[in-house]
Amino acid sequence: MAATIQPAPVEDADASPGRAACLAALQARFGARFTVNETIREQHANTLTWQGNQPPDAVVFPETTEEVVEIVRLCAAHHTPMIPYGTGTSLEGHVNAPFGGVCIDTSRMKAVIAVHAEDLDVVVEPGVTRKELNEYLRDAGLFFPIDPGADASIGGMAATRCSGTNAVRYGTMRENVLALEVVLPDGRVIHTGSRAKKSAAGYDLTHLFIGSEGTLGVITKITLRLHGIPEAISAGCCPFPSVHAACDATIQTIQSGIPVARIELLDAASVRSVNAYSKIGLPETPMLLVEFHGTDASVQEQAARFGEIAEGLGGGPFEWATRAEDRTRLWQARHDAYWAGRAANPGMLTFATDVCVPISRLADCVEETTRDLESIGIAGATVGHVGDGNFHTQPFFDVNDAAQRVAIEGFLERLAARALAYGGTCTGEHGIGQGKMKFMAAEHGEDALGVMRAIKQAIDPENLMNPGKILPQRAGNMR
Amino acid sequence: MAATIQPAPVEDADASPGRAACLAALQARFGARFTVNETIREQHANTLTWQGNQPPDAVVFPETTEEVVEIVRLCAAHHTPMIPYGTGTSLEGHVNAPFGGVCIDTSRMKAVIAVHAEDLDVVVEPGVTRKELNEYLRDAGLFFPIDPGADASIGGMAATRCSGTNAVRYGTMRENVLALEVVLPDGRVIHTGSRAKKSAAGYDLTHLFIGSEGTLGVITKITLRLHGIPEAISAGCCPFPSVHAACDATIQTIQSGIPVARIELLDAASVRSVNAYSKIGLPETPMLLVEFHGTDASVQEQAARFGEIAEGLGGGPFEWATRAEDRTRLWQARHDAYWAGRAANPGMLTFATDVCVPISRLADCVEETTRDLESIGIAGATVGHVGDGNFHTQPFFDVNDAAQRVAIEGFLERLAARALAYGGTCTGEHGIGQGKMKFMAAEHGEDALGVMRAIKQAIDPENLMNPGKILPQRAGNMR
Known part of the structure; x- marks a missing residue:
């Protein structure tokens, strides 16, 4: 098994004729649906949390799977990174472009392709948001239960293995996606799963792509389980x-x-x-x-x-x-x-932590986490999807105070270590993105991480799909 | 991405000094827990269905993960295939040894390692059977719902993504395994998942190994979700x-x-x-x-x-x-x-088919399948997990009648094609093994099958873990 990824070097866009040629070709093909506008590029990178904003070189707005294939083939031919994008509501820098590249914004892919009321499933394009979907379904007496709070896109929710308040009863995206259409990093299109409720036919590619955060391909169709609106x-x-x-x-x-x-x-x-x-x-x-x-x-x-x-x-x-x-x-x-927490702590930066532990350890973990914050003199508040053992403690701190930043870094390290010691995970639902890569080895062990790297290498050998996410890179691999 | 697997050639055991040395080393290490007895070898290959019986060269009975690691390292060093084995109740030739090799019988790995009643989970070794587990749990007021009929081992049930009569409410092994310990084909041990109910931390290796039928590693511990015994x-x-x-x-x-x-x-x-x-x-x-x-x-x-x-x-x-x-x-x-079907049709061979379709298409699919059997003059009976759209039509036929065998082959082809046309799968719960490899390309498409091959190649580059299952081989790759 390959122990590390050895991606092809990707040069700076300004210095790379390949990158420039790729952008020119996309511009020629997509016209007004392609942009290098700085404001739009910054809006398409991380904007929500304390991860920095790393904009892509360009943003393109495909409307069909075929257009995604065209974009992916062009980018692959020019060794240009691709960053799939839904609504940008992810919290760990998932949509940042640390190596530049092309943001593939799926928000115009908004078709609800088929509702199968008798089978309680629906096929959608990735840009449909969960609220739009539930509006669409209401008259049929059906609903899609996954509710992360934000009006996220279904594609992004699948890519981050999202959950939320209803997961204790209805499960997460892991339990509610039946099938996917995915454009692979070389432009081939595959279909995983089927509309059958269960299958024992070979490797479970659907679950491999759910939670892969755009690092293995672009999700272009999703088949979801639905539920009847309760009486x-x-x-x-x-x-x-x-x-x-x-x-x-x-x-x-x-x-x-x-x-x-x-x-x-x-x-x-x-x-x-x-x-x-x-x-x-x-x-x-x-x-x-x-x-x-x-x-x-x-x-x-x-x-x-x-x-x-x-x-x-x-x-x-x-x-x-x-x-x-x-x-x-x-x-x-x-x-x-x-x-509400931000409003109650004016001038302070905050973000949501996301550990998840076996519920028997939840009370201890929440209380120790609260005490830890108190001990470093930083205000905090906690909400939690407690039926799943998942909670979000928000620290409120002065981002311009170097000592507080250092203290928060230490707090985050201890929080992750605490959750792992209790048999849990560093992230219940927000994902790894850039922000939690440093916890991956501790959570999974180097050998399991090696299997993940081998899978990434097998499916995206050029490391072009959302590089710099999930899998910690060796220094110097890119740029 | 690698389009095909190019396994190292594996020679006939009799002719291969490597194979003979491997068996000798295992014999020396495991003594009475190693055997080349012909009867035992035949019992450890397929015995239940019309797939032939292809015994391994030897059977070894480890008692700990460390012993599995020793076996796997020895086999890997000598390019010897390994076939993980639970109770042998699989139905598609999963435990056959078409290239010989060593059957790793996990039936002595029977520890229930930890019951966490508050968290509704349990950690078991792979040789524990579902009935043994439920006996063990009864006094705690807990149960493990997956019920395939046979008293299968938990390791085998995880490996085949098993389900059964309770799946309509409680899900399949896909929904009920939280975490795994797996010995990789090179002897390294990884842990996938955790006891947290959900996680968004990286690629979902747990689901990759569930349903991989022993082709990616040997499952040595399983963490299962439990449920309270209903009032x-x-x-x-x-x-x-x-x-x-x-x-x-x-x-x-x-x-x-x-x-x-x-x-x-x-x-x-x-x-x-x-x-x-x-x-x-x-x-x-x-x-x-x-x-x-x-x-x-x-x-x-x-x-x-x-x-x-x-x-x-x-x-x-x-x-x-x-x-x-x-x-x-x-x-x-x-x-x-x-x-009962066998008893009602004395002298006839039978086996259970296993397609699964969206439930709106179930009635049509069952009726067309019944009519198809009638049209070729072969008796049949059908049972089904109809809440999941999964049904088992059993044909009863004379295996010595060449015309009937040919007719049955045609029936099976049409049954799989019918299920796929209805948006379903060729196997809801029995798995691919040897018997259904020929339907893999039709079900998944060549490109998705290529992704599966690339994953197999990445994790088991020598193709030593249960070779000849799930992924159709190019002719002449082995033996």
Whole structure:
């Protein structure tokens, strides 16, 4: 097995006749759907987190798989990196272009190709966003459950193995993608999986591309599982005396088989900032927001059982949001927790950490993480998809204060190490991108990382697909 | 990307000093846990279906991961093929040794390493069988749902991406394996995944090894998801006027969100042979066997809703097996359908086909398949995991009648083509092994097959891990 990737050298765009020829050819072919405008290029690199902004040399907007093939063939012929792009809502620098190259923006690929209501599946192009898809599906009584908060594109969600608040019941993109169409780094088009619910036919290429973050090819079609819109939905919030009690309630809920659709933790700091930002007047203690899906009778039964569990752990009273608009307000407030935290800490930089651990270790991991931040004198707030053991602690810090930056780096190292020591992962749903490459060896071990490198080498031997992501490079390999 | 595998030539064991030296070294190291006994070798090759029996040169019985590493290193050093082995219950010649080599029988690796009740997971060695695991878990109130009928080993079930009657609710091995330990073809040991419920950290190696049928490495530990034993279980059978009506009832059940735990079709021919074999006195018409899991109240509600759907399609009356022993009898009868079919057709050979299609196409696919068999004058019977769109039509034929053999080959070709035309797969759960390699190109296309070959080449460049399975070889590559 190849132990390391030896990519072909890629020169600076300004200095490389190949790169310049590639851009000229794309310009000639795509006209107004090709741009080197600096503002647009910067918008197509990382804009959301403290990773720097590394714009591509150009952005191109294909409208069909065939156009993606043309772009990929041109780039491959000129040894030009390609960065597939959805909505740019990823959080770890996934869309940065550290070696320049061409950003392939799929946002014009917006067709819902086929809805198969009887089979509960849909085939879409990658630029369709999850909200657009659910708008489209509503009249058919169907919905697509994966909800990361941001209105991300389905292509990007597949590429990052995205999840969110509904994953505890419906799974992540890993469980909800049946099939893919992918343009390989040399321009060949493959189809992985099928519309059958299961298959034992050979290597699972679908799951290889889900979560590959654009490093193995460009996803151009996605077949998703759908679900019927539940007959009854009820949601509510339940205060707890401590994060530990809230986590224990979560464990008991999952263990007793209650098919909870969402179970979200907010610590007291998060509740305070959410109250201030969204004016929802929650009691300012650790809190679980929960939602149940089912028939009227089963939803009532689930809620009653959850209420008993909460009461047994000193939680409650459980307050219901029975009206759809109140539910929407509650979940919007939850999704806005990140922005609420920013508003509550003016002038401070923040970002969301993303470790995920076995749920038995969740309370300890959250509490140790909170104490760690306190010990370095940095404010923080935590929300979590606790049914999955996944939580996001946000530190709020002064990015211009070198000591705080160093302290945050140390905090992130300890957080990842803590999650791994508890049998977990450095990222539950945000992905590796650039930001977490340094944790890959610790999480997987050098030999498993070697298998990943061998696969990358086998599928993208020139290292042209989103280079500089997921797999830590040896220094000097590019530029 | 490498388009084809160019394996190192492997000579005949008798003629190869390398092979002989390998066997001698294993004999010296493993003593009584190594054998070249002909009967044992034949038992360790395919024994169940009409694929021939191709025994390995030797069988070795490791007890630890470290011993597997020793075996793999020895075999790799001597260019000797390795065939990982669980219980030998696979159905497509997966454990045959077409190029000879060493069968690595994992049946002595039987430790349940850790049960994490709060996290609903368990870590096991590959030789633990599913029934042994469920015995072990019962007192903790937990169970592992995947149930292929045979008492297969967990390692083999992971290697073949196995499923069975509970998959409609609980998923297949694809959804129920969290992490693996794998010995690579060069003897290095990797760990894939973690005990976290989800992760977005790099390429999904866990899913790459699930379903790889021993062609990429030897699975030596498996972390599985568990479930709480349901408070209430109810099961029963419901006759229908036609296969079509039973399939329509299945579609409506799934679509309306009833979380049915099992929903199994038996056609009239299967019911007749099951009645004769298991003496359960079912009405001899197409039949759905169903099971519901939940609380007392939710199980009653599910059953009532299913009953309404069945009645609306001319089915019923729905008969309950309320006592646990009656339920067990019912499901044992279902699992014995294969043997019941053999008993009903004395002197005839049979095997189970395994296509899987979107459920909207299931009724048509089953009926066309039945008519196809009738048209070539061969008896058949069908059972199916209809909630997944997966069915097993068993032909009964005279293996000594050359015309019937040819007719069956044609039937199998048409069956696979029919499933693919309906957007399905040639195998829902049995896997490719040797028997279905000829359908791989039609199912995946040459380019996707090329990606699979490139991955095999990257991880097993010498083609020593279970060669001659999954990926069709060019003629003359081995022996």
